[in-house]
Amino acid sequence: MKKLVVMAFALTLPFLMLSASAKELTEKCDNCHGxxxxxxxxxxxxxAGYSSSYIEDTLHAYKEGDRPGIKYKPKKGDExxxxxxxxxxxxxxISAVAKHYAGMTFKRHEQKHDxxxxxxxxxxxxxxxxxxxxxxxxDPDDDAGLLLGQWRPxxxxxxxxxxxxxREMPKKMKKKFKKLSHKQRANIIEYLVSGK
Numbered sequence: 547m548k549k550l551v552v553m554a555f556a557l558t559l560p561f562l563m564l565s566a567s568a569k570e571l572t573e574k575c576d577n578c579h580g581x582x583x584x585x586x587x588x589x590x591x592x593x594a595g596y597s598s599s600y601i602e603d604t605l606h607a608y609k610e611g612d613r614p615g616i617k618y619k620p621k622k623g624d625e626x627x628x629x630x631x632x633x634x635x636x637x638x639x640i641s642a643v644a645k646h647y648a649g650m651t652f653k654r655h656e657q658k659h660d661x662x663x664x665x666x667x668x669x670x671x672x673x674x675x676x677x678x679x680x681x682x683x684x685d686p687d688d689d690a691g692l693l694l695g696q697w698r699p700x701x702x703x704x705x706x707x708x709x710x711x712x713r714e715m716p717k718k719m720k721k722k723f724k725k726l727s728h729k730q731r732a733n734i735i736e737y738l739v740s741g742k
Contacts, residue, residue: 568642571635575643578620583650588699589618595652597686601644608632609640614712616703648686654695654741667737670730674722682738695741705731 575593579585583594593601607613608628615627635643671682683693693701707713708723715723726734 568639568646571639571643572646574631575647577623578618579647582653583647584653585697587620588697589616589703591696591700592652592655592692593647594650595686596648596692597689598641598644598648600686600689600691601647602640603689605632605635605640605643609635612714614707652684652692652695655697656741657698657739659736659740661740663733663736664740665737667730667733667735670726671734671737674726675734678716678718693738696738698735698739701735701738705735 576583578587578590579593580590584592604613605628608615609632611629613629615629615631617625617627619625632640668682671679675683678688679690679693680688681694683690683696686692704713708715
């Protein structure tokens with residue numbers, strides 16, 4: 547019986563160590579993304595409730611240099627960026643972080659917005675974007691970023707990155723995105739910022 551207990555403990559030890567390591571990692575992530583994965587700073591996105599595969603893909607993109615990191619300094623801590631953070635993560639780390647935040651609830655931020663622009667933006671979004679970003683980008687099963695109620699500064703920064711080519715777009719998105727006018731993109735952001 548004693549042997550069985552020792553053997554069972556030996557088998558579970560790596561999992562206990564991984565969860566302790568994941569806790570340490572996510573505490574560092576919380577410093578920018580918020581304790582529950584919902585950021586309090588408009589430059590930093592909420593990541594709570596994203597699908598684990600989307601978070602994993604994103605972290606691998608940062609790690610491999612396919613997605614640029616934007617320098618950010620939290621209130622407590624040193625300036626860094628996601629590419630810098632991700633390069634030190636193992637595949638197990640990435641998987642643990644992804645599962646942790648996927649299990650949390652995305653909270654939409656209340657932000658000032660122009661209701662008329664938001665209404666136009668919703669129509670355009672439904673027509674151009676809804677196929678991959680269902681219901682305003684609220685469905686984690688799409689394996690895409692959650693958008694409705696996301697911070698305005700973050701959304702605007704990502705649009706700039708897409709336009710400059712600093713952030714790569716999927717081919718399907720690129721076709722539709724290029725056809726949007728500046729005004730249409732502004733309306734879509736207004737809709738996403740409205741949170742409804």
